[in-house]
Amino acid sequence: MAAPRRERRSPARAGPLPPFEHIVVVHGPTVLRVCRALLGRVDADDAWSETFLSALRAYPDLAPGTNLEAWLVTIAHRKAIDVHRAHRRNPIPTDTLPDRAATTAPPGDGDGDDELWTRVAALPFMQRAALVYHYVGGLPYTEIAGILGNSAAAARRAAADGRAALRRRYSVDTGSAP
């Protein structure tokens, strides 16, 4: 299942919701990093915008005690799946190949991690998502399992497989241990 279902509760809320401004200031940077790590720069901006607009729409009905970071990453994940499916469904014709390359371009500014980002972008989507939500989003595997719709053990395994694949490719690419 996706995130825990939130029920509408009218009268009693455990605590009042903080202003949404606070959510943007506190969680905006991390969600942008997650989107960039998952989608590359170009699609990340759209995913961030759609995530926060959706979040703003749903915000007044948010259940008290919700992990806000996990809630936002859950929404971002759905946007990322949409992007991912769109790219798979519509294999990009040769003449628009540069666009395709841009969507998996490294999220950094050419600061030295670009090779790593290219390898991350090449991972299967679930492995990439598990790695990014854990290492960039800082979420525990129990929360990631809720987002990916699997178990904490499966989420942890996906991340471990992703790390192993990165390590293998690193050795192959460089021909030696780093």
Add this chain to the structure above:
Amino acid sequence: MTTPDPVVPAPPISSGDLAWLRERLILDADSAGLLDVAYRTLDTPVGALLLAATTEGLVRVAYLTDGPDDILADLAERVSPRLLEAPHRLDAAATQLDEYFRGRRVTFDLALDLRLTTGFRRDVIAHLPDIAYGHTASYAQVAASAGSPRAVRAVGTACAKNPLPVVVPCHRVVRSDGSIGQYVGGIDAKRILLDLETVA
């Protein structure tokens, strides 16, 4: 030793990226009808003010003596948590307040949202703009004009809880003996406002 794990690092982002995305969120939220409360701050001769507006009008003017957190939390709870720092909606209010503090404006021409005040207090607030610029009225006079001549103390409370100070001129309400009385922004601020209106 074994090969170190290439753990995924956090991609760098710049404050410019976030500022641009924020702008876009405000525009998207406003056009989707989701920007319930927009706010900004404004520096004035009586200190920093927080201005907040719903789609209906200016809903809050607050002295920022203790920072914005409590005021914003109160707005989130009593109006809506869909609240963003979005200065554009407050452009007219900020301009008119600027003009007022330069002595170039004597009345405010702004849509007001009075939802943060109800009952007798709301009646009092609604009557305060009847006290003309440069004039004062006593708490007793305001009580009489609100139709409850004995509710002098309640008028004091209504002024103290005025959600729109400066714009709704509770600073023009003084004691019957001519002394200045209390003010939500402090006595000094009240004196500055009254002096401004006398000199201009």
